Amino acid sequence: MSLETTVPAAPSQQPPKLPPLKALVSRLAGNPLGGVIAALVIIFGASCALSPHFLTTFNMMIIARALAFIGLVTIGQSVLMILGELDLSVGAIGGLAGVVGGILMVQLGLNPWLSLVLCLLMGAGCGLLNGALITQLRLHSLVLTIGMAGVYGGANLVATKGVAITGVPRDITFLGRGLVMGVPVPFVVLLVCLAIVAFVMLRTPVGRYIYAIGSNPDAARMLGIRVNAIRMGAFALAGFLSALAGILMVARLGTAQPSIGDTWVLGPIAAAVIGGVATTGGIGSPIGAVLGAVIIGIIEDIIVLFGISPYWQSVVSGGIVVLAISFDALARRYLNRDAV
Amino acid sequence: MKTAFAFAAMLTAAPFLAPLAAGQAQAADTGAPLRFVLIPKTVHPWFDKANNGAQAAAAMITQTTGRKVEIEYRAPQTADVSSQNDIIERAIATHPDGLILDLLDEKGNRATMDEAVDEKIPMTVFDSLPPEGMDITAVGADFCEQGTMAAERLANLVGRKGEVAIMMGVPTAPNHTLRAECEKKVFAKYPDMKVVATGVDNDSIETAQKQASAIMQAHPDLVGWVECDASGPVGVGQAIRESGKTGKVKEVGLDNLNDMIQLIKEGVAESSASSRPEMQGYWAVVSAWQRAMGQKTPKYIDTGIDLLTAKSL
Structure with a gap:
């Protein structure tokens, strides 16, 4: 063994060792999700400190289950936003898939699992239709999907006459109410979907194409990327995930409610923005968007746990969301300052 | 990104590792x-x-x-x-x-x-x-009794004949749909009465007002209104007043919101079936x-x- 190999390097060549807390802050600051993670930690910690009912197994299960439905829609919406698109019909697609599932299972007596598959295909088909109309007719996704939300929502009312379909088979209610090793099944479904979509977005060429299209669609087209095919595929994915959320909600409620999905339009967009997804496209990730949905879910939870007046709820939840976004922006500015 | 994955995993696991909720003392027998x-x-x-x-x-x-x-x-x-x-x-x-x-x-x-x-x-x-x-x-x-009471009152007011309209509340709310069904059953009893329009206000006064105005334009011979929720009668009453048809188009409302009571006092609505x-x-x-x-x-x-x-x- 030579002398050189045993001599430690000069102190000036090693990065300075930071205290653990500073090291964590530094690592968070270097991560694109650092701001949203820090905001989440603060909100989570404050909730634990302020309410004895927050950090209980029962309450965590409530948050996890509620997150699952909005989280699935958020994944699809975040992919579209990274592409530079928006789909305002995702809630209506989820609701339509739910009632079609109810009709197939209850009124037509079809096998529940087959019904589930058909509903998912229908959801993907609705999304694909949106994508096809947007790409082939060169329509703005925001405007087109407002119209399609009316079409899908109207079809929902035509099919149900506004009345819930009851008698959903017990075979399928496990998907909404069951637990896997103490974890709600819908939450497990969310994690699986998130893992798959995050892998595709961050580790495959398709994911890189999506970021490229979101950053500059013309440049992406010149590079030979099949822009329209990928856009249609992303809309189909958003429709598929919305339908999955809708059918899981039917399994959870045990009835196919025509109102399913009514609240799934703005929440996922807000969650994605909180999670660092740029509305202009090209920036963000589904993981960040779901973390944004976790923040919203915790805020909705603590508002009820603290017994805040229903008339103040929107003010409080909106205020916390603004604080979370501001915190994220400040963290980014801090990061940029250090980089300079 | 590794940090993000690690944090997501930690968040996922933490709730389920958290100690079970300490038995929450029920206040029932403790004073x-x-x-x-x-x-x-x-x-x-x-x-x-x-x-x-x-x-x-x-x-x-x-x-x-x-x-x-x-x-x-x-x-x-x-x-x-x-x-x-x-x-x-x-x-x-x-x-x-x-x-x-x-x-x-x-x-x-x-x-x-x-x-x-x-x-x-x-x-x-x-x-x-x-x-x-x-x-x-x-x-x-009883929701059906409430709808029936309102519809019977209107039928008697208009001499059990003429065109009437129903303002639905939220189509997915069972109590609203039940009231509408019972109101329709009452009107169906009288051969000279006809339900010519059914609006949907989604429990919004503004929507009810817009829908009622449009329906009264489309059906100038309309003689009366009943509703299925608390917001509908207020919007319908405002539409009747705005169109100058107070007294010509009768309204029997639902419930006792302050606006509803005001409409009755002003003579725009004749009465209201209120569920206390x-x-x-x-x-x-x-x-x-x-x-x-x-x-x-x-x-x-x-x-x-x-x-x-x-x-x-």
Whole structure:
């Protein structure tokens, strides 16, 4: 063994060792999700400190289950936003898939699992239709999907006459109410979907194409990327995930409610923005968007746990969301300052 | 990104590793304040009136027994079953001494109510019916009777002939659809009466006003209106007044919102079939209190329906 190999390097060549807390802050600051993670930690910690009912197994299960439905829609919406698109019909697609599932299972007596598959295909088909109309007719996704939300929502009312379909088979209610090793099944479904979509977005060429299209669609087209095919595929994915959320909600409620999905339009967009997804496209990730949905879910939870007046709820939840976004922006500015 | 994955994994695992909720002491037998959580269908003035009745009952019990009774009012922002279930579940997490619920759909709320049963939290429902097989007191009025009363009143006002219209509330709300069905049945009894239009206001005064104006334009021979929710009659009344058809187009409204009462006083609406929200809130709390004390309570408490007219006001 030579002398050189045993001599430690000069102190000036090693990065300075930071205290653990500073090291964590530094690592968070270097991560694109650092701001949203820090905001989440603060909100989570404050909730634990302020309410004895927050950090209980029962309450965590409530948050996890509620997150699952909005989280699935958020994944699809975040992919579209990274592409530079928006789909305002995702809630209506989820609701339509739910009632079609109810009709197939209850009124037509079809096998529940087959019904589930058909509903998912229908959801993907609705999304694909949106994508096809947007790409082939060169329509703005925001405007087109407002119209399609009316079409899908109207079809929902035509099919149900506004009345819930009851008698959903017990075979399928496990998907909404069951637990896997103490974890709600819908939450497990969310994690699986998130893992798959995050892998595709961050580790495959398709994911890189999506970021490229979101950053500059013309440049992406010149590079030979099949822009329209990928856009249609992303809309189909958003429709598929919305339908999955809708059918899981039917399994959870045990009835196919025509109102399913009514609240799934703005929440996922807000969650994605909180999670660092740029509305202009090209920036963000589904993981960040779901973390944004976790923040919203915790805020909705603590508002009820603290017994805040229903008339103040929107003010409080909106205020916390603004604080979370501001915190994220400040963290980014801090990061940029250090980089300079 | 690794940090993000690690944090996501930590967040996922933490709740399930967290210690089980320490047994939350039930206040029922300790002399501590009794805490009831009142969860209506949504944020709406009708439910504020029910809450006023609930607060009055809490004050009465506190004064009479010397034991403090608290009512926590937690309303969903939208009339959506899953949103209401979320609120109910979060209320269960706080282990109150009772839940007082106005169910959006007893079948859709069933799974969440089962969780309350598992947690041994007594429940009382008002303005709605409990799921089948659940031993729960229901406080309220008969929705069909309310719709029938309004429709019969209008039929008599217009001499049982002519074109009439119905303003639906929220098409997915069972109590609204039930009222509409019963109103249609009344009009179907009279061969000279015809329902020429059905509007949908989604429990919004503004929407009801717009729809009613359009319907009256399209049907100039319209002689009367009935509605299915609390917002509809206010919007319809405003449309009647704006179109200068006060007295020519009759209206029999529902419930007793302040705007509705004003319309009756002004002569725009002839009357209103009101389901006494304050009384429903009051007796729901009395029932919940008795349940918390371990007493058996009636299956159904009928709070009745008032017919509000200019004379009775």
